[in-house]
Amino acid sequence: MYASDINPRQAPMKQKLINELKTFLNAPVQNLINDRQTRDMTEHLRSRVRPSKLGPALVCIPETATVSEAFALLKQHNLLALPVYRLTKSGHKSFQTIISVIDLLHATLLGPAFDDLGLSQESSNTDLEKQLSTWMDEHVDMFKSTTVKDAMGRTPESKALITVQTTEPLSRLLDIMTSNVHRVLVYDKNHEGDENWYTIVSQTDLVWYLHVNRNKLPASIFEMKASDIMQSAAKPIPHPYLMYDLDTGASKACPISLLENTPTAMAVRLMALFNTSCVGIVDEQGKLAGNLSGADFRGFNEQAIRKILDPVLQYIHEIHNVDPAERSPTCEPENNLEECMQTVLSKGVHRLWVCPPDDKMPIGLITLSDMLVMFKNPAAVAVSVEE
Structure with a gap:
């Protein structure tokens, strides 16, 4: 509309x-x-x-x-x-x-390997590491033999x-x-x-x-709260992966968060399968520990191929030599759109994890797409007028 x-x-x-x-x-x-x-x-x-x-x-x-x-x-x-x-x-x-x-990762490793081996998101970490390791030894030249x-x-x-x-x-x-x-x-x-x-x-x-x-532009758009942005941008959930519910303490279906011991290869495979540009990483208590996105694979090559078998947090730390949590900015449900936009621009990121005050347990995610949707929504324009 x-x-x-x-x-x-x-x-x-x-x-x-x-x-x-x-x-x-x-x-x-x-x-x-x-x-x-x-x-x-x-x-x-x-x-x-x-x-x-x-x-x-x-x-x-x-x-x-x-x-x-x-x-x-x-x-x-x-x-x-x-x-x-x-x-x-x-x-x-x-x-x-x-x-x-x-695209590049899916063409050279994640697509062919998972398809050839019949691996799925239900495969155990042990099976994944063993079978992928063997497959990589046999296809070490794929980065140079596969064209754009x-x-x-x-x-x-x-x-x-x-x-x-x-x-x-x-x-x-x-x-x-x-x-x-x-x-x-x-x-x-x-x-x-x-x-x-x-x-x-x-x-x-x-x-x-x-x-x-x-x-x-209408000030009321920039006054929209993060909680309202999440609700307006609600999307179908394609796969039951971990996201904790703050009120009940139970996990609920969400495609964007995985446990920190998940192999990096599986995390990226899910990003490709479910067309998401990022997955969140949580610890055993459900607190945000970092996130994995396409930015973590610039310069990926045959020398780095073994690292994709590492647990995702270990991979991120080795690539950037920083605490992965530092690369996962958050906002609170009451932060408004202007504050969210300022944060992503100043931090040079493409998304914000929504966490309650004084807590790192994510209850949602706001992407650049979600922010932009607010400028297509006339209801947002009318909020301050109706109040």
């Missing part, structure tokens, strides 16, 4: 706020790109801006490159995904899709290329980024085919743009 769907006979103040949102989202994507180039952005985003026609320089890879080369390029540029291109007969780059770390083209389409985001023109409204960008897509290729239609006029715009970019322009 969009602001334009609201009945114009509603209260004048409510309609005024809705019109403010509609006007802002009707502005072209070019406005975001201009601001991204010139504003004093957060350190997380500023570090990514390099000279080019549309802002961040486009780091891309040919479909003929190996998965090993893709992992190395992701690490070199501190990225989570890469546009994939095919060279035309004239030598121009024809973009095919955007491929992520999870082979890895395409492993996740919904890489099944097809989604592009947006700079002249299209921000509302189209918002539609896409609240539909299980984390980044899109944006280009100037007057220079189609010229890679100097292409750039990636991510969910983080859009969250940043909405946050820095909050004075132009």
Whole structure:
């Protein structure tokens, strides 16, 4: 439901706020790109801006490159995904899709290994480690023998290329980024085919743009509580994995949290199977100990392959040499959307675990997608008016 769907006979103040949102989202994507180039952005985003026609320089890879080369390029540029291109007969780059770390992992290890061995999420840790270890010995060259083209389409985001023109409204960008897509290729239609006029715009970019322009948007959206955001963004639960209920002390079905002794390979396998970009890690008391995401696999290669058999917390600690909990920011149910947006931008993360005050037992998760959904929900605009 969009602001334009609201009945114009509603209260004048409510309609005024809705019109403010509609006007802002009707502005072209070019406005975001201009601001991204010139504003004093957060350190997380500023570090990514390099000279080019549309802002961040486009780091891309040919479909003929190996998965090993893709992992190395992701690490070199501190990225989570890469546009994939095919060279035309004239030598121009024809973009095919955007491929992520999870695509690469699923194509080279987690998909083939689990499929070949018949392993499932119910496999014991002992069986998993023993069988995967043998399989890895026999397929040690897979990172260099598997191409980027082979890895395409492993996740919904890489099944097809989604592009947006700079002249299209921000509302189209918002539609896409609240539909299980984390980044899109944006280009100037007057220079189609010229890679100097292409750039990636991510969910983080859009969250940043909405946050820095909050004075132009209805304040009631930014006043939405984390507890309300979780409720509005409720999703079907595809698999019964651990998440503790604060009130009853019982565990409830949730696909995003695993025990800390879970092998890393199983954690990433579940991320691929259930199309989630992150899994939380909890200790035996159900308290948040860290989380695992695609960012933990930049630069993954045949030398690091054995580490994927380690317990997930051990893997995260060895990769980053920090306490995994430090990389898992939290918020409280009463924190509002503005505070949540500020936290993800300042911490350079893509999600917040929701925990009660003075407790580390997670009761939910708020992602960038969940935050963006609030700007498509006219009910959020009307909250302060009705109160």
